Amino acid sequence: xxxxxxxxxxxxxxxxxxxxxxxxxxxxxxxxxxxxxxxxxxxxxxxxxxxxxxxxxxxxxxxxxxxxxxxxxxxxxxxxxxxxxxxxxxxxxxxxxxxxxxxxxxxxxxxxxxxxxxxxxxxxxxxxxxxxxxxxxxxxxxxxxxxxxxxxxxxxxxxxxxxxxxxxxxxxxxxxxxxxxxxxxxxxxxxxxxxxxxxxxxxxxxxxxxxxxxxxxxxxxxxxxxxxxxxxxxxxxxxxxxxxxxxxxxxxxxxxxxxxxxxxxxxxxxxxxxxxxxxxxxxxxxxxxxxxxxxxxxxxxxxxxxxxxxxxxxxxxxxxxxxxxxxxxxxxxxxxxxxxxxxxxxxxxxxxxxxxxxxxxxxxxxxxxxxxxxxxxxxxxxxxxxxxxxxxxxxxxxxxxxxxxxxxxxxxxxxxxxxxxxxxxxxxxxxxxxxxxxxxxxxxxx
Numbered sequence: 209x210x211x212x213x214x215x216x217x218x219x220x221x222x223x224x225x226x227x228x229x230x231x232x233x234x235x236x237x238x239x240x241x242x243x244x245x246x247x248x249x250x251x252x253x254x255x256x257x258x259x260x261x262x263x264x265x266x267x268x269x270x271x272x273x274x275x276x277x278x279x280x281x282x283x284x285x286x287x288x289x290x291x292x293x294x295x296x297x298x299x300x301x302x303x304x305x306x307x308x309x310x311x312x313x314x315x316x317x318x319x320x321x322x323x324x325x326x327x328x329x330x331x332x333x334x335x336x337x338x339x340x341x342x343x344x345x346x347x348x349x350x351x352x353x354x355x356x357x358x359x360x361x362x363x364x365x366x367x368x369x370x371x372x373x374x375x376x377x378x379x380x381x382x383x384x385x386x387x388x389x390x391x392x393x394x395x396x397x398x399x400x401x402x403x404x405x406x407x408x409x410x411x412x413x414x415x416x417x418x419x420x421x422x423x424x425x426x427x428x429x430x431x432x433x434x435x436x437x438x439x440x441x442x443x444x445x446x447x448x449x450x451x452x453x454x455x456x457x458x459x460x461x462x463x464x465x466x467x468x469x470x471x472x473x474x475x476x477x478x479x480x481x482x483x484x485x486x487x488x489x490x491x492x493x494x495x496x497x498x499x500x501x502x503x504x505x506x507x508x509x510x511x512x513x514x515x516x517x518x519x520x521x522x523x524x525x526x527x528x529x530x531x532x533x534x535x536x537x538x539x540x541x542x543x544x545x546x547x548x549x550x551x552x553x554x555x556x557x558x559x560x561x562x563x564x565x566x567x568x569x570x571x572x573x574x575x576x577x578x579x580x581x582x583x584x585x586x587x588x589x590x591x592x593x594x595x596x597x598x599x600x601x602x603x604x605x606x607x608x609x610x611x612x613x614x615x616x617x618x619x620x621x622x623x624x625x626x627x628x629x630x631x632x633x634x635x636x637x638x639x640x641x642x643x644x645x646x647x648x649x650x651x652x653x654x
Contacts (some may be wrong), residue, residue, distance in 0.1 A: 232278030283405030319373035330364030339410035451505035481538035484545035493619035540564015570635030
């Protein structure tokens with residue numbers, strides 16, 4: 209496997225956790241994780257087998273080296289990772305017939321294979337990225353052992369220094385080695401308990417049955433809130449998109465494929481608006497609301513399956529704006545048709561077309577300024593924290609899909625022309641504000 213480390217892994221590595229031992233054949237603290245529904249490392253949660261999710265999460269948080277204690281399922285686990293381009297971390301496999309987790313000699317041998325504090329985790333643990341980051345910081349600060357307690361119960365997660373693992377012989381006969389080691393360390397004041405809960409940002413769940421798998425998947429979806437989301441996305445779209453994302457995961461749709469589905473629905477909505485009738489306008493608004501919901505799914509599936517990419521991000525931004533521009537153009541043309549076209553008795557029959565064109569122009573300008581502002585933020589930054597906050601606020605509102613509900617409201621009352629006026633004026637005010645906020649004098653100078 210490619211050993212090149214992404215930059216984010218190099219950064220996380222400085223927090224003190226370089227190596228992880230994944231116990232796939234049994235529990236970390238006992239001979240086996242109790243299971244009532246044949247749940248194991250190959251169980252799918254959130255679109256990925258538990259073992260693959262564990263490996264990718266550890267890699268994402270900066271772990272450079274993973275040692276796997278695997279039993280009869282070793283061949284299947286290796287097969288899962290063999291051709292997976294997402295996996296770049298170094299993997300070392302140790303068969304449990306030679307390295308049984310309940311034998312103290314296993315941990316003495318592994319102590320010579322790790323450098324610095326070592327994360328020991330069961331393959332059936334689903335955990336938030338923030339938890340591993342917290343453990344990395346605590347490992348640096350404490351220089352001792354760590355154990356994780358979630359909702360008052362010990363979990364299958366611990367952080368051990370090699371010096372503690374190397375004296376496993378001293379606890380022979382005292383029970384499961386890791387549990388006994390932590391007990392010895394606690395007696396000498398060398399263990400810190402990291403307490404968390406299912407409501408914490410750094411949650412974790414031991415998946416030992418179907419109910420736990422459902423709970424873990426629910427927490428995974430709750431952790432997917434994007435940086436730029438409005439009220440409607442947070443409290444309405446996400447509730448429905450989570451259901452659709454499960455369908456897309458079951459159908460093995462890629463995030464980019466989901467993006468194209470959302471785009472197609474949005475374009476169909478624009479076509480409906482061009483008809484100019486009340487029924488067609490309401491249908492267009494409903495389709496656009498559906499497109500906004502499906503548009504949440506591509507990011508959810510990407511983050512759940514660790515398939516985020518710069519290409520996917522750019523595709524999402526571009527297709528969102530293509531849909532918005534076709535919607536504005538469609539509403540403008542529909543309003544023009546509804547009043548009778550060029551045969552209209554109105555004094556300015558071209559006005560709906562002009563308003564639609566003004567909204568499309570504003571969208572083009574906003575997209576260009578949005579892209580420019582994000583690039584500046586990554587490369588140079590802004591002149592002050594206050595300026596950064598102002599830019600972030602405006603970018604958040606541009607990325608918001610809340611206006612889909614406003615459009616649905618105007619369609620329901622048969623006043624899409626009012627929405628057209630509001631969009632043509634408001635969108636142009638918005639891009640002018642964004643242009644002023646991101647003017648050259650607001651950029652940090654080297």
